[in-house]
Amino acid sequence: MTIKTGQKTFNFGIKVPDEKAEAVEAVIRNHAQWMRDTHSLDDSKIRLVHYYASKSPDFKNPMNPEEGTTGHTVFSINEVYVVPEGIGEHLAAAQQWPDFPTFFSMLTTYGDVLVLGGDVIETL
Numbered sequence: 001m002t003i004k005t006g007q008k009t010f011n012f013g014i015k016v017p018d019e020k021a022e023a024v025e026a027v028i029r030n031h032a033q034w035m036r037d038t039h040s041l042d043d044s045k046i047r048l049v050h051y052y053a054s055k056s057p058d059f060k061n062p063m064n065p066e067e068g069t070t071g072h073t074v075f076s077i078n079e080v081y082v083v084p085e086g087i088g089e090h091l092a093a094a095q096q097w098p099d100f101p102t103f104f105s106m107l108t109t110y111g112d113v114l115v116l117g118g119d120v121i122e123t124l
Contacts, residue, residue, distance in 0.1 A: 001041060001049045003080050007120045008087045013113035014075040014106070015058060021073035027106045028053050028075060030099055035079075038093050046089045047082040074112075080120065087117050 016024045032053055039046045058072035059065050081087055094100050107114060 001082070003049050003120055003123045005120050005123060007049060008081045008084045009115060009118040009120060010077070010079040010087070010090070011113070011115040011118060012075075012077040012107060012111055014077070014110045015112040016073050016075065016110045018069075018071050018073055020110075021055070024073075024075060024106055024110065025055065027099075027102055028077060031077070031103050034097050034099065038097075039090070046086055046093060048079060048086070049082055050080040051078065053077045 014024065032051075035048075035051055039048045039051065041048055053075065055073055055075045057065075057069040058074045059067070059069055061067040079090070081090070094103075097103075
C-alpha cells in the first residue's frame with residue numbers, strides 16, 4: 001500500500017547512550033512483536049500502511065563519519081496508519097499491552113523527537 005498525504009503517523013527519534021542501546025533495542029523489538037500481533041497491512045487488525053524501526057551510531061559529523069561518534073546510538077520508530085482513526089485504535093490497544101509502561105518510560109527517558117499523530121505532508 002502506498003503512503004498518502006494526510007495519513008497519520010507516529011515517529012519517534014530516540015537517542016541513547018551506547019551502554020544502554022542493547023536494552024533499548026530489546027524494548028523496540030518487543031514493541032515490534034506487539035505491533036505484529038495487533039496491527040496488519042490488511043483489514044484483519046489495526047490497519048497500517050507502513051512500520052519500521054532503525055538504528056544508527058550518532059555521528060559527531062554526519063557529513064564525515066570518520067570524525068567518530070558521540071557515544072550514543074540513535075533509534076527511529078515509524079508508523080503510518082491507513083485512516084486517522086488508526087491512531088486512536090493504536091492508543092486504546094496500547095493500554096492493554098503489558099509492556100506499555102516500559103515502552104513509554106523508554107520514550108520519555110530517551111525520546112529526542114516524538115511525533116504523535118503527525119500528518120504525512122509529502123510522499124513519493
